[in-house]
Amino acid sequence: MMKETKLIFEQSKTGRQAYSLPENDVEMYDLSAELPEHLSRKAAAELPEVSELQLMRHYTALANNNFGIETGFYPLGSCTMKYNPKVNEDIARLDGFANIHPLQNPETTQGALQLMYGLQEDLKQVTGMDEISLQPAAGAQGEWAGLLVFKAYHEQNGDGQTRKTILVPDSAHGTNPASAAVAGYDVVEIKSNENGTVGVEALKAALGPDTAGLMLTNPNTLGLFEVDIVEIAEIVHEAGGLLYYDGANANAILGKSTPGEMGFDVVHLNLHKSFSTPHGGGGPGSGPIGVKSFLSPFLPVPRIEKDGDHYLLNSDYPLSIGRVKGYFGNFGVNVRAYAYIRSMGAEGLQQVSEDAVLHANYLKARLTDYYDTPYKQHCKHEFVLSGLRQKKQGVRTLDIAKRLLDYGFYAPTVYFPLIVEECLMIEPTETESKEMLDEFADAMITIAKEVEEQPEVLHEAPISKAVRRLDEVTAARKPKVIYQR
Structure with a gap:
């Protein structure tokens, strides 16, 4: 018979403590004096009162009931739940990475900036894109940022008011139409053909002067490669639209092909998927976007750039869509991804796919x-x-x-x-x-x-x-x- 585990609140007894400390004889500054009256607590928090042993057993029991990649097989389609090498965790915890602050003078964080610049360069090769921004915090935010780049480009060309439609296949990730809607676009669904890929004729019928672009995952969410991708790119571009590559399935093409070779203009990658950093449970993630050179002026700022042997942050891009996340992205996730890419190398990434x-x-x-x-x-x-x-x-x-x-x-x-x-x-x-x-x-x-x-x-x-x-x-x-x- 399975033993019933009591909640930690049910184990609570008034006056029981999980610590034993001497009385504080140092005069402390009263932080509550800085809080507005309506934010000041009027009564103590109703926390459970338990011993240290009870507390440890509580968290151990929670951990034992949890399921993760170290616990067992995690065949979660579309999510790429693969093992995260622990050496990357050690690297992300090095003092020079873990104990810096984004508001430090860039002169004092040259090592971190060098790493991020190097990651940008590596991701250019992986995606076939000309420029990379590490700022987006996750895949969906990368989609949104990429679509803002679409919008800025069309507005710069004078047809931002007419190109209001994003085409999305019926097999797309749910975030694709959601991101397009949040970016202010109307969404038109494209039906798949009998082979599970984009119906080229259906796509042609949907294209028009209102088309801002097409969002596509290749291979798609059925796990199928879009064999007509070159033709698809050509007809979208002929109609004046742009192509967006959802990189959630990049694990299938590393070292084999790139979105740039396929004809895409913007791509986001999920570093927490393809490049093996922990994810799930709400984060953290990292969703860098890459663009072809003609879209580079619209990338988020600040940009991480190199001047000789010096690394700097540059916000002097008047056409930029602006900042999409505080500071420079999820730095710790980027460190893990960089370590993974460098340890695998080009041949290793190809072997992954x-x-x-x-x-x-x-x-x-x-x-x-x-x-x-x-x-x-x-x-x-x-x-x-x-x-x-x-x-x-x-x-x-x-x-x-x-x-x-x-x-x-x-x-x-x-x-x-x-x-x-x-x-x-x-x-x-x-x-x-x-x-x-x-x-x-x-x-x-x-x-x-x-x-x-x-x-x-x-x-x-x-x-x-x-x-x-x-x-x-x-x-x-x-x-x-x-x-x-």
Whole structure:
């Protein structure tokens, strides 16, 4: 029987303490005197009163219940949840990186500026772009910043008032239409063709004098490479639009191709995905954007530049979209990404993509007899399955995902992309071993057989966890985050 763990508030006893300190005999400055009256606390915070041992057991229990990449396989499609090498953590914690302040005089932070400049240069090669800004804090903010560059460019050309539409494929990441809307654009959806890629004829029909640009992920969220990308770039440019590359799936093309070679004008990268820095749970992230030279004047400021052996911050760009984040981006994440790129080297990054694509195709081949595969061609770094076969027997994709928890695996992305009914989206990444891939495939095959023989088990899953099924919609929309006695 699983032992019930009491909440830390339920363990609280009045007067119990987790510390023992002598009385303070140093006169302290009363900071509360600086606060406005309406911000001053009128009563002590209602914190739990527990011993040090209780406190440690509380946090240890929380850690043991958590699932992360060091805990097990994390095949979360589109998210590239790969292992984060710990040497990069050590490097990010070096005094010269961890203990500097963004308001220091640049003369005293030359090492940090040199690192960021070097990262910019490396990302130019990775993306095929001419200039890079490290400022955006995450992928979605990178999208928004890139679209502001679109807008500034069109306004500079005198047609900012007419080019009001961004084209987005129906298989796009959800942040694409959201970012376009936040940037002030109207969004037009482009239907995929029978192969799961952008329908060129549908794209041609949607292009017009109101088109500001096309947002595209290549390979797309189905894990499929847009084989018509050169033609797509040509027809968008002929219509006066720009091309935006969502770099969330860059793990599939490192060292093999670049957005610049494909014809894109703006790209964002998720350093916390492709370049292996910790992410999830709300951050931190880093979403640098790169642009072709004709868009360089519009990049965010300040720009990190090199003058001889000296590094400086330059804000003298009158056409810039301005600052999009405080200071210069998420520096610690950038340090980790730089260390990763430098340790891997060009050949290592290419091997990353080769292994990621190999792993995805291997898993797809092992599972194709047990689940529907809507798209038969070779995939890139991720692939989609459909649970339609299981749905006919009364088992939904959500049931399959919950059952995977009982087998010790984090569930894949489900019900996305929306164009695949009962979708499971699986990305194994390059960091998993063949043994782990086989364990996952065996679990998925076992679950498919359970659907045939005892589907009621899946309806109850997970059956081995402290928390069973929740009303997820209510939990998301009306979370209870405050303990109430």
